[in-house]
Amino acid sequence: MKITVWGQELSAWVARAQLASYGNTVYLATGETEPVVSQLRSEPGLLSALQLAQFNERLIVDEQLALTAEVHWFSMSPDDADYALELVKTIAQTISGPLLIVNQSNFGVGMCDLMQAQLGSELQQVVYLPDLLQAGQAMQQFVTPEALLIGTDSSTAKASLLALLRPFHLGQRTIQQMTCREAEFVKYAITGLLALRLGYINEMAGLCDQLNLDMDAIRRGMSTDKRIGTHYLQPGCGFGGLQFTQYLQGLAELLTGRRGSVLIDTVLAQNEVNKEWPFRTLWQHYNCELENRRIAIWGAAFKAGVADIDNAPALRVIDALLAQGAEVCVHDPEAMQALAERYPKTQKFSLATSAYDACKQADALLLLTDWPEYGSPDFPRLKRSMQQALIIDGRNLYDPHRVQQEGFVYYTRGRNCLSHPASLSEQTETA
Amino acid sequence: MSPAWNKLLASADRLRGVHLRDLLRTKDRFESLSFSAAHLMLDLSRQRVDSQVFNELIALAEERDLRAAIKSLLNGQIVNPTENRPALHSALRMPQESSLVIEGVDLVSGVHETLAQMEKFVEKIHAGQWRGYTGRAISQVVNIGVGGSDLGPLMTCEALNEFRPPEAEGVDIHFVSSMDGSQLSNLLLELNPETTHFVLSSKSFGTLDTLANASTAIDWLMERSGLSRKQLLRQHFIGVTSAPDKAISWGISEHNILRFWDWTGGRYSLWSGIGLPIALTTGMQGFKELLAGANAMDRHFAEAPYEQNLPVLLALLGIWNINFQDIHAHAILPYDGRLAHLPAYLEQLEMESNGKSVKLDGELVQTRTCPILWGEIGPNAQHAFYQLLHQGTERVMSDFIVPARRYEGRSTGLIEQHQLALANCLAQARVLALGDAALSDAEQRPAWQRYAGNQPSSVILLETLTPASLGSLIAMYEHKVYIQAVIWGINPFDQWGVELGKKVANDLIDSLRQQSCEGYDQATSGLLARIQKLQQEN
Numbered sequence: 001m002k003i004t005v006w007g008q009e010l011s012a013w014v015a016r017a018q019l020a021s022y023g024n025t026v027y028l029a030t031g032e033t034e035p036v037v038s039q040l041r042s043e044p045g046l047l048s049a050l051q052l053a054q055f056n057e058r059l060i061v062d063e064q065l066a067l068t069a070e071v072h073w074f075s076m077s078p079d080d081a082d083y084a085l086e087l088v089k090t091i092a093q094t095i096s097g098p099l100l101i102v103n104q105s106n107f108g109v110g111m112c113d114l115m116q117a118q119l120g121s122e123l124q125q126v127v128y129l130p131d132l133l134q135a136g137q138a139m140q141q142f143v144t145p146e147a148l149l150i151g152t153d154s155s156t157a158k159a160s161l162l163a164l165l166r167p168f169h170l171g172q173r174t175i176q177q178m179t180c181r182e183a184e185f186v187k188y189a190i191t192g193l194l195a196l197r198l199g200y201i202n203e204m205a206g207l208c209d210q211l212n213l214d215m216d217a218i219r220r221g222m223s224t225d226k227r228i229g230t231h232y233l234q235p236g237c238g239f240g241g242l243q244f245t246q247y248l249q250g251l252a253e254l255l256t257g258r259r260g261s262v263l264i265d266t267v268l269a270q271n272e273v274n275k276e277w278p279f280r281t282l283w284q285h286y287n288c289e290l291e292n293r294r295i296a297i298w299g300a301a302f303k304a305g306v307a308d309i310d311n312a313p314a315l316r317v318i319d320a321l322l323a324q325g326a327e328v329c330v331h332d333p334e335a336m337q338a339l340a341e342r343y344p345k346t347q348k349f350s351l352a353t354s355a356y357d358a359c360k361q362a363d364a365l366l367l368l369t370d371w372p373e374y375g376s377p378d379f380p381r382l383k384r385s386m387q388q389a390l391i392i393d394g395r396n397l398y399d400p401h402r403v404q405q406e407g408f409v410y411y412t413r414g415r416n417c418l419s420h421p422a423s424l425s426e427q428t429e430t431a
Numbered sequence: 432m433s434p435a436w437n438k439l440l441a442s443a444d445r446l447r448g449v450h451l452r453d454l455l456r457t458k459d460r461f462e463s464l465s466f467s468a469a470h471l472m473l474d475l476s477r478q479r480v481d482s483q484v485f486n487e488l489i490a491l492a493e494e495r496d497l498r499a500a501i502k503s504l505l506n507g508q509i510v511n512p513t514e515n516r517p518a519l520h521s522a523l524r525m526p527q528e529s530s531l532v533i534e535g536v537d538l539v540s541g542v543h544e545t546l547a548q549m550e551k552f553v554e555k556i557h558a559g560q561w562r563g564y565t566g567r568a569i570s571q572v573v574n575i576g577v578g579g580s581d582l583g584p585l586m587t588c589e590a591l592n593e594f595r596p597p598e599a600e601g602v603d604i605h606f607v608s609s610m611d612g613s614q615l616s617n618l619l620l621e622l623n624p625e626t627t628h629f630v631l632s633s634k635s636f637g638t639l640d641t642l643a644n645a646s647t648a649i650d651w652l653m654e655r656s657g658l659s660r661k662q663l664l665r666q667h668f669i670g671v672t673s674a675p676d677k678a679i680s681w682g683i684s685e686h687n688i689l690r691f692w693d694w695t696g697g698r699y700s701l702w703s704g705i706g707l708p709i710a711l712t713t714g715m716q717g718f719k720e721l722l723a724g725a726n727a728m729d730r731h732f733a734e735a736p737y738e739q740n741l742p743v744l745l746a747l748l749g750i751w752n753i754n755f756q757d758i759h760a761h762a763i764l765p766y767d768g769r770l771a772h773l774p775a776y777l778e779q780l781e782m783e784s785n786g787k788s789v790k791l792d793g794e795l796v797q798t799r800t801c802p803i804l805w806g807e808i809g810p811n812a813q814h815a816f817y818q819l820l821h822q823g824t825e826r827v828m829s830d831f832i833v834p835a836r837r838y839e840g841r842s843t844g845l846i847e848q849h850q851l852a853l854a855n856c857l858a859q860a861r862v863l864a865l866g867d868a869a870l871s872d873a874e875q876r877p878a879w880q881r882y883a884g885n886q887p888s889s890v891i892l893l894e895t896l897t898p899a900s901l902g903s904l905i906a907m908y909e910h911k912v913y914i915q916a917v918i919w920g921i922n923p924f925d926q927w928g929v930e931l932g933k934k935v936a937n938d939l940i941d942s943l944r945q946q947s948c949e950g951y952d953q954a955t956s957g958l959l960a961r962i963q964k965l966q967q968e969n
Contacts, residue, residue, distance in 0.1 A: 276567075284565060284566060288666050
């Protein structure tokens with residue numbers, strides 16, 4: 001089939017790569033056949049698949065041909081809603097026969113209806129396919145989706161989409177059909193609940209520190225209840241990511257505007273407070289005096305497996321440290337370029353090429369992303385190179401007993417009872 | 432009395448029986464008695480003057496050589512001889528590229544150094560990077576100060592609240608002044624010590640009221656945090672003062688001091704570091720616009736001929752009312768709720784400045800000086816004390832202050848509300864002047880429904896209320912006060928009258944502590960004894 005994919009989101013590039021590798025011809029209107037943004041380029045498997053598709057001439061840049069495809073896939077940024085409507089109009093003027101528009105963009109509830117209104121005949125349909133891909137595993141998730149959620153009122157549109165996606169469901173996956181508006185909303189609802197879980201568990205971790213409880217024991221206890229399960233229960237120093245935050249902000253606006261509810265606003269605000277937990281712990285450890293302290297940071301990406309630093313806790317921590325006159329040296333396996341762009345020519349800020357280099361002469365190590373390579377460091381080597389053996393772990397990576405045996409002062413989210421039984425840390429904090 | 436003064440006395444006699452409604456009928460009255468400069472229009476057409484009086488007032492200005500007096504003020508001569516210093520609030524708003532050298536020192540560069548430091552504080556707080564003792568960002572700022580360290584910033588913050596830039600929205604500003612801790616005790620119940628910052632504003636850093644509140648604040652922080660006074664002072668206090676040494680020995684960190692100079696009077700200090708809460712509200716850009724507005728008025732004051740000089744004219748008409756019309760009550764009536772604190776601000780500015788009866792030469796004054804000022808948001812005062820203005824026995828002069836435009840881009844309901852306020856402002860000024868001549872059927876009404884009118888007023892019309900127009904408005908009043916002081920021959924920049932009470936209070940606090948009531952007059956001794964008895968009973 002001939003498919004044009006519009007947009008620069010992760011889901012757009014994954015769709016191009018996978019639709020092409022399963023035999024379709026994929027058009028782009030303009031630009032390159034690879035993403036420019038470093039965060040997208042480092043998505044596992046994406047770049048090689050795109051290069052192969054281009055080599056096999058199944059990924060073609062052509063402004064004219066792009067408009068003629070019978071399937072148009074929209075994975076655009078939320079800011080491009082107006083452009084998307086214009087585009088639908090142009091496509092409708094070009095194509096008189098059957099046309100399927102698959103929308104994956106976060107344009108809010110009701111946008112598909114507006115797009116549909118631009119189209120001419122019954123044979124031209126807009127369907128909404130919620131973008132459920134997670135960065136870091138997106139290529140795999142596209143080809144083996146857990147389920148397909150399809151938003152459309154038209155059975156012909158549904159059939160066309162299922163035909164297009166047949167290699168990825170083979171008639172065996174659960175298919176949930178709903179209206180376009182419902183499908184547009186589903187992702188908001190999913191994101192909101194995940195954020196509530198994360199926000200809740202982070203609050204519990206803070207409370208555990210005040211009550212001298214081990215959050216890990218509490219978490220294990222909670223997981224035995226099947227209604228709760230094990231996912232999204234790991235406390236940490238806050239969630240981030242561009243898309244996750246965009247959906248949450250969209251949901252927060254809907255809730256506040258339509259219902260006067262501050263539920264998600266509160267989760268978002270509290271998450272910002274959570275992101276600074278490593279900074280506050282360090283600040284209190286050094287009695288509110290961080291000027292010229294040398295601080296090492298491991299991990300800046302908002303989660304392991306991605307190069308994306310949008311809304312990452314590391315940004316708030318780095319900004320806070322720089323504002324207090326501390327020297328900051330950061331290591332991250334993937335996000336170095338994004339960091340260099342975010343902090344160009346910044347005084348007292350540097351990037352280290354290895355995790356151990358970042359810690360040279362450091363007064364503290366802050367662990368902010370749970371990259372596997374930080375999982376089992378050479379603690380004696382770390383201790384020798386650091387000025388002060390102090391680790392503040394925002395991702396609960398280590399066994400508190402072990403780290404302390406190695407001679408470190410160790411703070412971790414929700415488990416301070418194991419390292420600082422009578423600690424004042426966070427004792428005075430109020431929500 | 433001088434020749435110019437005597438001519439005015441004669442004119443007062445000449446106009447004694449003339450009603451304002453008749454004066455308002457003269458040709459081109461509004462055109463000849465309304466004046467514009469620096470975002471403001473001053474309408475004096477409802478003052479009880481004719482063109483002859485106007486010219487005689489200008490002659491008085493010339494006779495007293497106001498031009499030289501203005502120069503002395505702005506150039507930094509010793510205009511405050513009892514404290515042997517200049518009064519250079521105008522230097523606080525001079526642009527960076529200008530200079531004012533006094534005894535070999537350029538004051539303007541010092542002023543801009545302080546502004547730069549203020550900008551650092553403001554930016555750090557607005558960026559959420561001024562941290563409290565647990566590391567959370569400061570979101571509440573409490574200004575502790577009294578008099579000039581309170582009224583100016585409070586009035587201005589209230590007036591310019593809608594000019595908050597987005598980065599200022601995360602920071603709430605509070606004001607605490609009262610010596611008895613009333614405001615502070617309520618505030619401390621609501622605030623979170625982790626995110627609360629105190630600005631200690633005291634020119635002398637010796638003001639008891641302020642230090643008492645500061646000490647309660649630091650005790651609260653110590654109790655809630657369990658941390659040392661030193662650490663808390665470093666993270667949670669900024670001092671604004673002209674006595675940095677005293678601030679440092681009190682415990683303020685030397686990095687957290689905004690200094691100003693003894694040539695800035697307390698009630699003229701909102702333009703200095705004392706304006707920190709204003710800058711926290713409007714951002715530095717807004718604060719600089721406020722300064723620029725005031726500077727525009729300063730330049731107008733320095734350059735415009737008497738006949739068009741807003742502060743000079745406002746002062747001269749005040750002199751006419753006080754000394755020649757025997758009016759000793761002055762109402763300040765803003766028709767804009769944002770200016771709610773302007774009356775209290777002007778009460779201090781005018782009465783603390785010109786509430787004097789000894790001249791610069793040490794002689795007692797022979798004329799009346801500052802009248803009693805009071806005021807309230809006009810539409811609210813209409814339901815309170817306007818009755819007295821319309822039908823009482825006191826002569827009162829009034830200043831109506833109102834912006835022409837408000838609520839631009841807001842709902843029609845709000846725009847309509849401003850129209851309502853404007854209509855009431857114009858109506859009240861009209862009725863105060865004309866009395867029931869404003870009605871067609873006055874003659875048929877009973878005595879209690881009659882209105883004498885003939886009460887003079889000025890209207891100060893702002894194009895719109897902005898940092899710049901407010902700066903200009905305040906500067907106009909400051910200079911008006913100075914001009915009146917020059918004409919009366921008094922010093923507007925000292926306040927010895929408030930010293931005696933402080934001294935006696937110091938004696939009395941000892942007596943209260945020691946349970947003694949000896950050595951006072953009967954009234955004081957009697958009350959001391961009674962209070963001590965009541966305190967013991969509990």
